Amino acid sequence: DAKGQIVGKVSRDLSFEAALEKGPELHQGDLIYSQSVLLRPGRYTLESVVLDREADKAAAKRASIDVSKPEALGLSSISLVRRVDPAGAAGEEFNPLRFQGGKVVPSLTGTAPARPDTALYFVLFLPSTPEGKPASSTPPEVTVQFFLNGKEYAEANPTIHMPEEAKPIPVFLSARFNPGEYMVTVKVQQGELSSERSAEFRVE
Numbered sequence: 476d477a478k479g480q481i482v483g484k485v486s487r488d489l490s491f492e493a494a495l496e497k498g499p500e501l502h503q504g505d506l507i508y509s510q511s512v513l514l515r516p517g518r519y520t521l522e523s524v525v526l527d528r529e530a531d532k533a534a535a536k537r538a539s540i541d542v543s544k545p546e547a548l549g550l551s552s553i554s555l556v557r558r559v560d561p562a563g564a565a566g567e568e569f570n571p572l573r574f575q576g577g578k579v580v581p582s583l584t585g586t587a588p589a590r591p592d593t594a595l596y597f598v599l600f601l602p603s604t605p606e607g608k609p610a611s612s613t614p615p616e617v618t619v620q621f622f623l624n625g626k627e628y629a630e631a632n633p634t635i636h637m638p639e640e641a642k643p644i645p646v647f648l649s650a651r652f653n654p655g656e657y658m659v660t661v662k663v664q665q666g667e668l669s670s671e672r673s674a675e676f677r678v679e
Contacts (some may be wrong), residue, residue, distance in 0.1 A: 476518075476519055477482070477517055477518045477519075477595045478558065478655075481520065482503070482514070482519070483514075484510060485510050485512065486540075487510075489506065489508065489509075491506070492620075494555060499517055504601070507580060508633065510573075511570070512678065514532070514540070514542045515542065516525045516543060516544040516545075516547075516575045517541075517542055517662050518539065518540070518541050518542075519539070519540040519541075519542065520537060520538070520539055520540070521537070521539070521540055522535070522536075522537050523536050523537075523538075527602055530617050537580055539678075543600055545598075545602065545603045545636075545641075546603070546610065546671045547593045547602060547668070547670075548599075548600070548601065548602055548604050548615070548663060548665055548668040548669065549599070549601075549670060549678065550597065550598075550599060550600070550601030550661060550663055550670040550671070550672050551571060551597050551598040551599075551638050551672075552597070552674065553571075553595055553597045553659055553661060553672055553673070553674035554579065554581035554582070554596045554597065554631045554674075555581065555582040555584065555585060555587055555593075555594075555595060555676045556579055556587075556593075556594035556595065556647075557580045557581060557582040557583075557584075557587075558579060559576055559577040559578065559579055559580070560577055560578045561578065562574075562576075562577045562578050562666065570604060570642075570660070571598050571643060571645075573645075573647035574596075575645075576647060579596045579647075581596070581626075583675075584676075585600055585654075585675065585676045585677060586676065586678075586679055587676065587677075587678055587679070588678070588679055589652065589653065589654050589678050589679065590651070591651045592649045592650075592651075593649065593650065593651065593678060594647060594648060594650075595647075595648045595649075595659060595676075596645065596646065596647050596648075597645075597646050597647050597661055597672070598643045598644065598646070599615060599635065599644040599645075599646065599663060600639060600643055600644075600648075601637075601644065601665065602641075602665075602668065603619040603641030604641070607637075607641050607661065608640065609637060609640075609641050610641075611666055612637060613637075613665055614633075614634075614636065614637050614664055614665075615634055615635050615637050615664060615665040616635075616663070616664045616665070617646065617661065617662070617663050618661070618662045618664075619631040619632070619633065619648060619659060619660070619661050619662075620632075620659065620660045620662075621652075621657060621658075621659050622657065622658040622659075622660075623653070623655050623656070623657055624655050624656055625653075628657070631648060631650075633646055633648065638676065651659055652678045653678065654679055655677070655678060655679050656675070656677055657674075657675065657676050657677065657678065658673060658674070658675050659673065659674055659676070660673045673679055
């Protein structure tokens, strides 16, 4: 947490078996692992370690996480979309990567090939009342700015429809991007509340 105290641990052994002839193909792929955790509002640091005992190799990474208070206007991190998988069963537990079009698999490398449908994804968390209703009936205003090699490239203003219940609002944006280094900034305004996030990605 913000005080440097360990508030939780998750550990899992991931085993995988396949036919020997598929070895070269599998070595060119990757393994997607997801884990949901319950955190109180606040700022956290996530420290992750992956150990491959067969290859005697390890990797570690540190990332920060902000969990908004219910009365705050929250904005998730901005993900570059690698692909969209089927959403799965309707009764599945809440997954912030699920939206009407399926389940987002983010690109964890921050790179994407140049194609007509390069996509970005983020989630809005609107202020709520203790009864689980939106604290305001005013739809939030969202502005998405794209910068290519340091210069403004494009701007989008997706329309946000207010839900009846106070639930996360996913935003999926797809467009053609020329090769280059990009920065995207998302600004959200609802009444006197505001939130802003930025991310960088590369199109090759």
